[in-house]
Amino acid sequence: MYGSLLLADPGGILIWVGLTAFVAGLMRGFAGFGSAILMAPVFAVLLGPVHMVPMVAAIELPMSVMLFLGCRRDVDWRFVGPLSAVSIVAMPLGVWLLVSLDGAVITTAVSIIVLLFVAVLMTGWRYDGPRPLSLTLGIGGLSGAMMATTSVGGPPVLLYMLAAKVPAATIRANIVAYYLFTGFVLVAIVISASPSGTAAVVDAGLVVPVILLSSWIGSRLAGKASENTYRWVAYLFLTVAGLFGLIG
Secondary structure (H helix, E strand, O other), X not given: OOOOHHHHOOOOHHHXXXXXXXXXXXXXXXXXXXXXXXXXXHXXXXXXXXXXXXXXXXXXXXXXXXXXXHHHHHOOHHHHHHHHHHHHHHHHHHHHHHHXXXXXXXXXXXXXXXXXXXXXXXXXXXXXXXXXXXXXXXHXXXXXXXXXXXXXXXXXXXXXXXXXXXOHHHHHHHHHHHHHHHHHHHHHHHHHHOOOHHHHHHHHHHHHHHHHHHHHXXXXXXXXXXXXXXXXXXXXXXXXXXXXXXXX
């Protein structure tokens, strides 16, 4: 029987995980994105990828629920529905890779994905080409498999959604809805596929109060400086996390 990794070492790993979650929540609160992407490489080093994936997904769920309740009327279900469905269909492949590949390989992949995502964000690149259903489904499938293997399946979907020519409120609502529904399914799949899945969700419960508090603090900090400043601070945090995953 697999137990909680955090409670097994409350003087060491728990402190570092808590600090990471606190910073991730601050960033989510003041920048509006990136908490899961920041936690993933650090938690992969500290806890291992198999424990990290369901834990990060479970930590994100309460925030997603709260955000969804406030923006559900703005969701474009004709877009989010197929995207989420194909992501969910692709998740078993990602879970198979998660439990089959060497943990060091997954940790390195997570870190590289995070660093590449930051690089793309810093350049300001956006996809403004055509958006046929086939492309949407392809991006959804890639993101679902990546999410189940590394917990950072967000970059392809985020870059695709952020460049959409729709109101900002719709983009935000689509992102929230996508992560809410795929996150619930991912946690359920990993719990059923991995004996450590339940313990990972228990550990997530220990961290959720920390990240909810810090995200609230971060939201209060928003507006104290320019949005550009907050985004560059977020880029710095994400870069440090990605490098930690590579060298940790």
